[in-house]
Amino acid sequence: MKINSQRRDVFYVSDGTAITCETLGHVVLSQFSFIPDEKTFPFVDSTERAAEVFKEIEASYQHSGIKPLVFFSIVLPEVREMVCRAPAHNYDVLGNIVQKVQDDIQMAPQPQLQRSRSVGKDSESYFDRIAAVEYTLAHDDGITLKGLDEADIILLGVSRSGKTPTSLYMAMQFGLRVVNYPLIAEDLAAIRLLPEFEIHRHKLFGLTIAPERLSEIRENRLSGSDYASAKQCQLEVDTVEALFRREAIPYITTSSLSVEEITSRILERTGLKRSLFC
Incomplete structure (x- = not known):
């Protein structure tokens, strides 16, 4: 299959609103000349929701033969793992930063889902x-x-x-x-x-x-x-x-x-x- 370098599927996946993923993704993708076909999946905070996203990503790959780009921010390990198993190029928009802060201040993070934090606290x-x-x-x-x-x-x-x-x-x-x-x-x-x-x-x-x-x-x-x-x-x-x-x-x-x-x-x-x- 001939690859169309002018377009590529892009997914924004988060256990919160996905606004951070979209914002960072837009900044990064603005550096490249291809046209992104974007889909956003907020509140992916369960394995059931992750399975739905997995199917969407897999369908994109099977249709085009090109691995889509996935910008994600997910706290729960089992949910994150399921999304990352999909045939895609995956980018954890917060992971590297969190790890760097942890290393610098020698303090372990205490992950919490964004939705519960926003209203409860x-x-x-x-x-x-x-x-x-x-x-x-x-x-x-x-x-x-x-x-x-x-x-x-x-x-x-x-x-x-x-x-x-x-x-x-x-x-x-x-x-x-x-x-x-x-x-x-x-x-x-x-x-x-x-x-x-x-x-x-x-x-x-x-x-x-x-x-x-x-x-x-x-x-x-x-x-x-x-x-x-x-x-x-x-x-x-x-x-x-x-x-x-x-x-x-x-x-x-x-x-x-x-x-x-x-x-x-x-x-x-x-x-x-x-x-x-x-």
Whole structure:
């Protein structure tokens, strides 16, 4: 069978949320030119779940004849062993680091499943995160502008510039309360800041995107529409970026960035506290 070096199956497997595996995997794979076909398996904390993952990995290998890449983080030895028996290239995203720390401080680790640790030992933080997610969902895409005083940050940008996925990632991963508001085509003739935003200027942050990339994304949603046309996308981006500059709103371009990278750059620019949750 001829190997297609342009694509390769990639699995992220964890006994927790798998966010760490995905984040580290994305950083590593960005160094290579092939296209990853990714699947994520969170909460693999039993041999039954591990057996399901084993079958998925084995099926991938049998179909393509190419060993997939598996980035995993699993505490229980019997679960980890079952996943590692699958025909794949396996990468323990935490194993080498844990072993290095153990050697350096001469202290044995005491592994615990991530799910039980998150709620049981830090329930206040857990429920803070749930509240942040609920707030962010309620303020997605300009649904409401009530309660802006509770927001940690307000994201502005054209439709399809990455506001919603970034907002949800910031809420779920860092417990931040995020409002996102679309600057839509109908407002372009007299685009300005809403009065509701004036007293919250310090919370405003803009997302923009290359017009070509925006057109590509919109074509996938509404092919052949004015909404997706190169001319419309160029007009919207130019107008919104002019607003950001005029109103001194900090902003970044999301064209080639992952949600993780967008979030990291926002946190760096704004100085918002990173309250990381496992």
